[in-house]
Amino acid sequence: MAEEAAERQLELLREEREAELAERRAWQENISLKELQRRGVCLLKLQAANQRTGLYGRLLVTFQPRKCDSDTELPYNSFGPGDIVGLYNSVSQGDLLSTGTVTRITSKAVTVAFEESRDGMLSVDHESLYRLLKLANDITYNRIKKALNALKRYHGGPASDLIDVLFFSLDPSPSSETKPLKLYNDSLDASQREAVSFSLAQKELAIIHGPPGTGKTTTIVEIILQAVQQGLKVLCCAPSNVAVDNLVERLAGYKARILRLGHPARLLEPIQQHSLDAVLAHSDSAQIVADVRKDIDQAFAKCKKSQDKGERGHFLSEIKALRKELKEREETAMTAALTHANVVLATNTGASSDGPLKLLPESYFDLVVIDECAQALEASCWIPLLKAPKCILAGDHKQLPPTIISHKAAAKGLSLSLMERVIKRYGEKVVKMLTVQYRMHEAIMQWASSEMYGGQLTAHPSVAQHLLKDLPGVTCTEETTIPLLLIDTDGCGLLELEVEDEQSKGNPGEVQLAGLHIKALVDAGVKAQDIAVVAPYNLQVDMLREHLCHRYPELEIKSVDGFQGREKEAVILSFVRSNRKGEVGFLAEDRRINVAVTRARRHVAIICDSCTVGSQAFLARLLEHFRQHGQVRTAFEYLDDLVPENYSRGGERQQSTKAPAAPSPKPQPAAGRKPKAAAAAKATPQKQEARCSPSTSRSGGESPGTKGDTNKFKAVLEAFLESGKTQLDFPSSLSPHDRMLVHLLAEEHGLQHVSTGEGTDRYISVRKKELGQTVVAPPATPREQQRPPQPQDSSGEAPAPAEPGGRSEWSGKVDLKRLHLERVQREKARREEMMKKEQESSADNRGSSSRKKDKSECKGKAAAKTTTDSASEEDIDALISAAVKADNTCGFPRCKASITTLGQFCPHCNRRFCLSHHIPEVHGCGDKAKAHARQWISREGVLYPGSSPKEKSLDPAKRAHLQRRLDKKLSDLTNQRKSKKKGKEK
Numbered sequence: 001m002a003e004e005a006a007e008r009q010l011e012l013l014r015e016e017r018e019a020e021l022a023e024r025r026a027w028q029e030n031i032s033l034k035e036l037q038r039r040g041v042c043l044l045k046l047q048a049a050n051q052r053t054g055l056y057g058r059l060l061v062t063f064q065p066r067k068c069d070s071d072t073e074l075p076y077n078s079f080g081p082g083d084i085v086g087l088y089n090s091v092s093q094g095d096l097l098s099t100g101t102v103t104r105i106t107s108k109a110v111t112v113a114f115e116e117s118r119d120g121m122l123s124v125d126h127e128s129l130y131r132l133l134k135l136a137n138d139i140t141y142n143r144i145k146k147a148l149n150a151l152k153r154y155h156g157g158p159a160s161d162l163i164d165v166l167f168f169s170l171d172p173s174p175s176s177e178t179k180p181l182k183l184y185n186d187s188l189d190a191s192q193r194e195a196v197s198f199s200l201a202q203k204e205l206a207i208i209h210g211p212p213g214t215g216k217t218t219t220i221v222e223i224i225l226q227a228v229q230q231g232l233k234v235l236c237c238a239p240s241n242v243a244v245d246n247l248v249e250r251l252a253g254y255k256a257r258i259l260r261l262g263h264p265a266r267l268l269e270p271i272q273q274h275s276l277d278a279v280l281a282h283s284d285s286a287q288i289v290a291d292v293r294k295d296i297d298q299a300f301a302k303c304k305k306s307q308d309k310g311e312r313g314h315f316l317s318e319i320k321a322l323r324k325e326l327k328e329r330e331e332t333a334m335t336a337a338l339t340h341a342n343v344v345l346a347t348n349t350g351a352s353s354d355g356p357l358k359l360l361p362e363s364y365f366d367l368v369v370i371d372e373c374a375q376a377l378e379a380s381c382w383i384p385l386l387k388a389p390k391c392i393l394a395g396d397h398k399q400l401p402p403t404i405i406s407h408k409a410a411a412k413g414l415s416l417s418l419m420e421r422v423i424k425r426y427g428e429k430v431v432k433m434l435t436v437q438y439r440m441h442e443a444i445m446q447w448a449s450s451e452m453y454g455g456q457l458t459a460h461p462s463v464a465q466h467l468l469k470d471l472p473g474v475t476c477t478e479e480t481t482i483p484l485l486l487i488d489t490d491g492c493g494l495l496e497l498e499v500e501d502e503q504s505k506g507n508p509g510e511v512q513l514a515g516l517h518i519k520a521l522v523d524a525g526v527k528a529q530d531i532a533v534v535a536p537y538n539l540q541v542d543m544l545r546e547h548l549c550h551r552y553p554e555l556e557i558k559s560v561d562g563f564q565g566r567e568k569e570a571v572i573l574s575f576v577r578s579n580r581k582g583e584v585g586f587l588a589e590d591r592r593i594n595v596a597v598t599r600a601r602r603h604v605a606i607i608c609d610s611c612t613v614g615s616q617a618f619l620a621r622l623l624e625h626f627r628q629h630g631q632v633r634t635a636f637e638y639l640d641d642l643v644p645e646n647y648s649r650g651g652e653r654q655q656s657t658k659a660p661a662a663p664s665p666k667p668q669p670a671a672g673r674k675p676k677a678a679a680a681a682k683a684t685p686q687k688q689e690a691r692c693s694p695s696t697s698r699s700g701g702e703s704p705g706t707k708g709d710t711n712k713f714k715a716v717l718e719a720f721l722e723s724g725k726t727q728l729d730f731p732s733s734l735s736p737h738d739r740m741l742v743h744l745l746a747e748e749h750g751l752q753h754v755s756t757g758e759g760t761d762r763y764i765s766v767r768k769k770e771l772g773q774t775v776v777a778p779p780a781t782p783r784e785q786q787r788p789p790q791p792q793d794s795s796g797e798a799p800a801p802a803e804p805g806g807r808s809e810w811s812g813k814v815d816l817k818r819l820h821l822e823r824v825q826r827e828k829a830r831r832e833e834m835m836k837k838e839q840e841s842s843a844d845n846r847g848s849s850s851r852k853k854d855k856s857e858c859k860g861k862a863a864a865k866t867t868t869d870s871a872s873e874e875d876i877d878a879l880i881s882a883a884v885k886a887d888n889t890c891g892f893p894r895c896k897a898s899i900t901t902l903g904q905f906c907p908h909c910n911r912r913f914c915l916s917h918h919i920p921e922v923h924g925c926g927d928k929a930k931a932h933a934r935q936w937i938s939r940e941g942v943l944y945p946g947s948s949p950k951e952k953s954l955d956p957a958k959r960a961h962l963q964r965r966l967d968k969k970l971s972d973l974t975n976q977r978k979s980k981k982k983g984k985e986k
């Protein structure tokens with residue numbers, strides 16, 4: 001039995017290994033180093049800051065980002081202790097200099113232990129730049145392989161019966177009688193106590209099923225303490241360093257004699273002091289060992305300096321001898337440390353017999369405990385399992401299984417954990433489930449309990465009703481008083497990005513919404529460090545980081561998979577997927593969703609497109625739970641500048657603007673949001689027609705014959721613009737497609753446009769915007785500059801843009817993706833501009849230029865241009881033409897687009913911009929515009945698309961008139977200067 005199983009595991013493992021290697025090869029061949037760094041598997045431009053000799057005579061080198069780089073922090077990366085990395089010269093594509101193991105990683109430095117290289121010498125100097133690349137981990141693979149081979153041949157060792165039980169050729173023995181226990185932790189609840197006594201009473205096998213927050217670790221710690229109390233030697237493992245450290249930390253609190261093998265991931269003192277390194281450092285032989293190491297370092301240094309080949313040979317053999325001595329002394333000290341401990345802790349692979357454990361006799365341990373067993377490869381569990389007659393497995397197989405690269409191997413069973421496999425066979429007989437959870441508000445727990453845990457969970461009274469508002473310093477707002485919030489983007493056009501070749505997905509609209517919700521929480525006093533943003537896709541995680549990290553450095557942003565095992569007071573989930581096909585990808589894994597939701601203690605906000613996401617039954621039930629027990633908001637309530645749904649392409653969703661999807665018990669909205677919410681509700685009445693069937697054909701939209709309509713509506717709107725009227729209502733008889741056209745045309749003409757009314761009575765109102773928003777000239781010229789480069793839409797889902805030249809202006813095609821991208825860019829642009837301003841003002845302060853700082857700081861650009869030009873030529877004409885040019889180009893930094901015919905004036909900064917940059921958010925006036933809009937909304941109770949609604953204080957017609965006069969004056973001035981110049985030339 002065991003042989004067959006081991007053989008099969010080996011085969012799957014080989015397949016997995018091949019997939020892993022193939023992936024790495026693909027990375028190295030097709031992906032730039034920069035991209036690798038972005039993916040977190042490569043660190044570029046590192047300097048060696050420090051090197052010394054470590055345990056086993058290995059060379060320890062600490063690398064830091066290049067000193068001259070302003071950023072002294074390492075970029076985001078997935079390096080962790082125990083990872084195998086390759087060292088390369090930074091400049092060349094270069095050969096591998098050496099491979100090593102990461103021993104330590106902080107935000108600023110990474111330390112790598114290099115094994116003795118072939119010639120006994122790896123020279124790392126302090127001037128050169130290096131790069132580290134994560135390599136496929138041979139060591140892990142080899143250790144697992146070794147354990148499986150040992151399992152295949154296992155005969156007569158301590159684990160014989162256990163192996164038979166785990167492969168079902170022997171039934172688990174009946175429990176032994178035990179006397180009542182005296183608990184170390186007497187606050188254990190009934191289910192925990194039961195698990196403890198059950199585990200101790202079992203002969204070969206016990207499983208503790210610990211759903212999220214049920215005190216699994218607490219229970220394991222008690223079991224281990226009891227076992228030690230009974231005189232047993234315990235080997236305690238987990239698949240990850242983090243999980244092992246967690247146990248170390250908890251056990252350390254009880255003064256148990258523990259020893260941690262391998263490299264702790266965390267640098268906390270209570271953990272470090274139990275690491276083998278630290279224990280050895282405090283042992284009697286430490287001084288001698290240190291001396292030997294010093295000798296090695298010295299010999300190394302001499303060897304490096306020496307030119308003479310013979311002399312170098314001499315040093316090398318000296319090093320060799322010293323290393324041998326070091327090894328012997330270390331092994332003696334290690335054996336002493338190991339036998340002194342009652343509990344030895346390591347990762348599964350760290351428990352390998354090629355590590356320190358080889359120093360112990362075969363039957364040394366009485367009990368093996370494996371935590372997070374449901375997340376471990378079964379094969380890796382066999383490394384520790386072969387070392388004892390009894391095991392206790394703990395974990396939750398309703399959370400994510402180990403990550404497997406090869407889909408084939410996963411499908412053939414590699415992702416099935418030992419824990420799950422055994423539970424399937426033995427069931428109740430070997431399992432105890434913990435049922436009281438100490439993390440989540442009842443409303444959060446309820447869904448997970450009924451979907452994943454047979455409805456057996458209860459919330460401990462200390463958490464059952466806890467909310468964000470109960471945290472110190474947090475005020476009562478709408479957001480802090482609800483445990484569940486669903487922010488629904490359905491119909492808002494916030495589609496996922498389609499990145500070719502990328503299986504990862506991103507959704508910029510959801511990034512923005514997350515930012516807004518975080519702001520609401522932080523404004524209410526929730527600490528950023530108590531909030532996590534979690535997304536199922538790495539691309540989205542990257543985008544979230546880019547958008548949010550600088551504003552909230554303490555905010556944690558992680559993938560679902562990366563956040564397993566963790567918790568936060570507030571968790572914001574961005575589900576990303578929003579497409580018409582109803583594709584949910586990664587979200588289709590129930591266990592992933594379970595993990596995502598159950599990380600939260602007091603508040604979960606899900607940001608998603610309920611239409612796409614709800615196409616899957618499991619997810620639909622989750623959303624339903626939120627609707628019933630939480631609050632639902634439409635994304636419209638958040639984004640002032642959201643494209644109205646009527647923009648949706650292909651006429652598929654156009655009239656389906658939609659308000660909160662279900663009548664939910666809505667607490668009084670918070671002051672800041674209320675008007676908008678009300679407005680949204682007004683502008684988007686409740687309407688639940690057949691709005692989202694992903695399979696609906698994409699008809700309509702751009703049928704021929706559109707052009708006539710376009711011109712008709714255009715004429716109507718232009719007449720309206722010329723007129724003194726402030727509002728124009730279109731008849732409700734317009735077809736959906738016509739409505740879309742009107743929306744588009746109105747937008748292009750700088751008009752506000754809102755749909756009002758119910759069902760067949762629905763109609764569009766168009767209003768003139770405030771003065772500043774008036775389009776200076778009807779946009780009649782080609783609008784290339786208005787469109788940033790468009791990502792090619794290979795799927796053909798979005799209507800392709802017409803050829804730039806022959807494009808009829810308002811063909812009814814709106815590129816939603818472009819709008820998303822723009823939204824993301826706005827933030828970036830604003831930052832850039834701020835930086836630029838800062839630079840400029842500091843230049844001013846230094847007095848390096850004679851120019852005076854322009855009063856309307858926004859004119860800085862014109863001023864800059866003027867000065868540079870005047871500095872090079874003294875010609876007054878050049879000065880004038882520069883000024884004219886500056887006047888005629890967009891006020892956005894570095895944008896050279898002309899605004900003489902096409903341009904818009906921003907009332908917030910008094911600058912004029914090209915059509916790409918006129919939106920306040922794009923050029924950095926977003927906040928002002930929002931504040932303005934909010935003020936307006938709170939007065940009027942109406943939401944206008946676009947962030948600057950019309951101003952009522954001045955008659956709009958009058959304003960428009962004023963604006964036109966102002967513009968005319970400006971262009972007159974320009975022309976005067978032009979003709980003056982021309983005159984002079986003649």
Ligand SMILES: Nc1ncnc2c1ncn2[C@@H]1O[C@H](COP(=O)(O)OP(=O)(O)OP(=O)(O)O)[C@@H](O)[C@H]1O
Pocket residue numbers: 187188189192210211212213214215216217218219438439565566
């Ligand atoms: N019997 C108990 N009484 C009070 N609090 C408890 C009890 N058991 C566990 N807790 C608390 O619940 C929280 C989670 O406990 P623990 O870390 O043991 O959970 P876990 O199940 O291992 O977590 P995870 O879900 O991440 O695996 C801790 O804050 C712990 O103090």
Ligand SMILES: [Zn+2]
Pocket residue numbers: 906907908909910911920923924925
């Ligand atoms: Zn502005």
Ligand SMILES: [Zn+2]
Pocket residue numbers: 890891892895896897913914915916917
């Ligand atoms: Zn511009």
